[in-house]
Amino acid sequence: MAMEHRIERIKKQLHAQSYKLTPQREATVRVLLEREEDHLSAEDIYLLVKEKAPEIGLATVYRTLELLSELKIVDKINFGDGVSRYDLRKEGAEHFHHHLVCIECGSVEEIVDDLLGDVEKIVENDWGFQVKDHRLTFHGICKQCQKVAVKTT
Incomplete structure (x- = not known):
């Protein structure tokens, strides 16, 4: 139930900025929620999203991650290995x-x-x-x- 609650919150955050939670965006968010501890790269996320939504393209996943970063739903991080990783912001986390x-x-x-x-x-x-x-x-x-x-x- 916690996942559905968080998806609903993210949906509201997107709506507040005039974006929709499309099925592709929802599949991406679900992967981030399921693997919250994993600091996944865009490619990792894409491979996992593809299992849920085989029709999704890598470019769509990239665009979704960029949008979620801009809206501060996701943090884009780099640990110095040249790979951007994505971290879902914790509920209510200011920082x-x-x-x-x-x-x-x-x-x-x-x-x-x-x-x-x-x-x-x-x-x-x-x-x-x-x-x-x-x-x-x-x-x-x-x-x-x-x-x-x-x-x-």
Whole structure:
């Protein structure tokens, strides 16, 4: 039921900007909801959407992802590997969540806590810059890879 509720919310967000939740857009949103933890690329999303809607084209999926990014329903992120990935914004999330990217195995973990609230205030007060959003990515070595490194040394 939670998925239907979120789809309904996204449908309303689209309508508010004069867009429709077409079957192709809905199939794309469903894939993003089903695989929320996976930080999928456009190609990954396309392959999964194709299972639900075989007639859909890659260009349609790209356009849908760009539209969802513009409307801030989806966050487009890049972890420095040259591949854009797409992350559904959490319900009611004011800010982007943060990521821990392992440089050994490529795993991605999320930090949902907003670590930069105070930093935003400093930027706004000291630089007079009105912050609308921020993203923070830590590159390092995850717990699992650290354990493997300890065993092999």
